Amino acid sequence: MAKQLTKQDIFEVVTEVVKKTNQNVLKLTRLVKKTTSENQEIFGSIKQSFSEIEERMSGIEQKMDNFVTKDELKAELKNEFAKFETRMVTKDYLDQKLSDMRGELIEPVKKCEKRLISTLDLLVVKKVTTREEANKVLV
Numbered sequence: 001m002a003k004q005l006t007k008q009d010i011f012e013v014v015t016e017v018v019k020k021t022n023q024n025v026l027k028l029t030r031l032v033k034k035t036t037s038e039n040q041e042i043f044g045s046i047k048q049s050f051s052e053i054e055e056r057m058s059g060i061e062q063k064m065d066n067f068v069t070k071d072e073l074k075a076e077l078k079n080e081f082a083k084f085e086t087r088m089v090t091k092d093y094l095d096q097k098l099s100d101m102r103g104e105l106i107e108p109v110k111k112c113e114k115r116l117i118s119t120l121d122l123l124v125v126k127k128v129t130t131r132e133e134a135n136k137v138l139v
Contacts, residue, residue: 068076120134 117138120129120137123129124131124134
């Protein structure tokens with residue numbers, strides 16, 4: 001037959017269960033503390049990363065504030081082109097100026113040519129040089 005449990009037997013079993021429960025609670029407490037510590041390190045690292053990202057984003061936002069929009073760029077280019085057009089010379093103006101300069105250069109060149117011919121004629125008359133040598137100079 002089955003043995004009758006005494007109060008002492010029940011007390012010992014309950015005491016043993018309480019000891020094992022206490023041991024398990026201690027193990028669980030240590031595990032929770034360890035996990036909490038590791039989680040705090042991880043969360044600290046994540047917080048640091050987010051802070052760095054936030055700083056970088058702030059820098060990017062500041063740089064973007066200096067960008068111009070497409071419309072602003074178009075307006076600026078249109079303004080600069082208008083300035084360029086006002087300073088640009090036309091073909092007719094350039095042709096006229098070149099013609100004037102050509103006229104201004106032809107007169108002194110003709111004077112120099114006359115002086116050279118006169119000088120060569122004088123050298124031929126004084127018999128310093130021959131007419132053939134003078135003609136070679138003029139060619």
